[in-house]
Amino acid sequence: MTYSEENYLKVIYHLSLNNSKGVNTNSIANVMESKPSSVTDMVQKLAEKDLVIYKKYQGVSLTEKGKFTALMIVRKHRMWEVFLVETLDFSWDEVHDVAEQLEHIKSEKLINKLEEFLGFPTEDPHGDPIPDRNGKIAKIDKKLLSEIGVGKKVICVGVKDSSPPFLQYLDKQQIALGSAIEVLAKEDFDQSLSLRVDDKDVSVSNKIASNLFVKPV
Numbered sequence: 001m002t003y004s005e006e007n008y009l010k011v012i013y014h015l016s017l018n019n020s021k022g023v024n025t026n027s028i029a030n031v032m033e034s035k036p037s038s039v040t041d042m043v044q045k046l047a048e049k050d051l052v053i054y055k056k057y058q059g060v061s062l063t064e065k066g067k068f069t070a071l072m073i074v075r076k077h078r079m080w081e082v083f084l085v086e087t088l089d090f091s092w093d094e095v096h097d098v099a100e101q102l103e104h105i106k107s108e109k110l111i112n113k114l115e116e117f118l119g120f121p122t123e124d125p126h127g128d129p130i131p132d133r134n135g136k137i138a139k140i141d142k143k144l145l146s147e148i149g150v151g152k153k154v155i156c157v158g159v160k161d162s163s164p165p166f167l168q169y170l171d172k173q174q175i176a177l178g179s180a181i182e183v184l185a186k187e188d189f190d191q192s193l194s195l196r197v198d199d200k201d202v203s204v205s206n207k208i209a210s211n212l213f214v215k216p217v
Contacts, residue, residue, distance in 0.1 A: 001049075003104050006073050008032065008042050009051060010103075012060055013070035022059025068135045075131040076111050077103040078124035083114060085125045092125040093167035108133075126167075127158025127177050127213060145181065146191065146209035153182045158213035166211060173202050181214060 001009075011031050015023045029039045043060050046052040051066035062070060080102040084090040090098070105111075112133060115121070122138060123129055131137040142157050156179040159166065170176065175197055184201070185194040191206035 001069075004042070005046060005049075005051075006069075006104060008039075008046065009062070009066060009070040010073045010077075012052065012062060013067065013074065016062060019059075022055075022061045024059050028060065071131040071135045071137060072108075073103055074137075075133070075135075076105065078128060078130045079111055079114055079118070079121070081124045081126070082118055082121045082130070086118065091167075091171070093164040093171070095125060096162055096164075123158075125177075126162045127156075140213075140215075142213040142215050144210055145183075145193070145204075145212040145214050146206055148183050148214060150183050150186055153180065153217045154214035155180055155217055156212060157215050159211060160213060161211040166208075169208070170212075173197065173204070174200060175202070175212070180217070 008028070011028055012023050015027055015031070019027075025036055025039045025043065028034075028043075029036045032039065034042075043052060043054045046066065047054045050063055051069060053061050053063060077099045080099040081092075081095040084095040084098060085092060115133070121130055123140075127140070129138045129140055140157060143154075144160070145154070145156075148154055156175060156177055158177065159170070175181075179197050182196040183193055184196055186192070191209075193204050193206075193209050195202045195204060
């Protein structure tokens with residue numbers, strides 16, 4: 001498989017998590033920043049390799065083979081992110097672009113050895129689950145911070161937005177995976193939140209709260 005084919009499979013996998021009926025080719029084009037006609041050409045190539053099922057006007061869905069292949073790409077990406085943070089001291093806002101390059105390394109043995117070296121991690125630095133070598137992926141029970149009521153106590157377990165600016169903002173506010181968060185107040189006007197993060201009081205916008213995953217204490 002080419003790097004481009006792998007990237008398309010990964011995008012279709014991520015988009016399919018929120019759409020069980022088939023992924024719209026325009027949605028794929030938006031993420032890939034490609035023309036719809038180019039997406040259609042690629043999808044047809046993937047269909048010929050039995051990686052996706054494509055029916056015009058009905059969207060794209062992954063075959064079992066395609067889903068497993070996509071999960072192995074996701075597995076490599078997230079494993080490399082753990083390696084970069086834990087072993088090479090990259091910050092969590094730096095690893096995504098580097099892992100985008102490393103995820104295309106073909107050696108299954110290398111990734112399995114890397115997994116052993118890292119102590120069989122189950123989550124990446126952003127809190128996303130890492131598929132195992134059989135393609136099984138854990139489902140994490142989590143909610144967005146914006147959905148949590150006043151007075152509730154939660155723990156930060158992940159981020160919806162893993163862009164460097166967002167992660168750098170969290171660093172400035174000293175919000176990280178594992179941070180204990182208490183919702184002190186919510187503004188009716190704009191749904192912004194007043195929080196106690198560990199021992200520090202912080203105010204965040206609804207946009208920030210809508211990109212933080214948490215779970216009950």
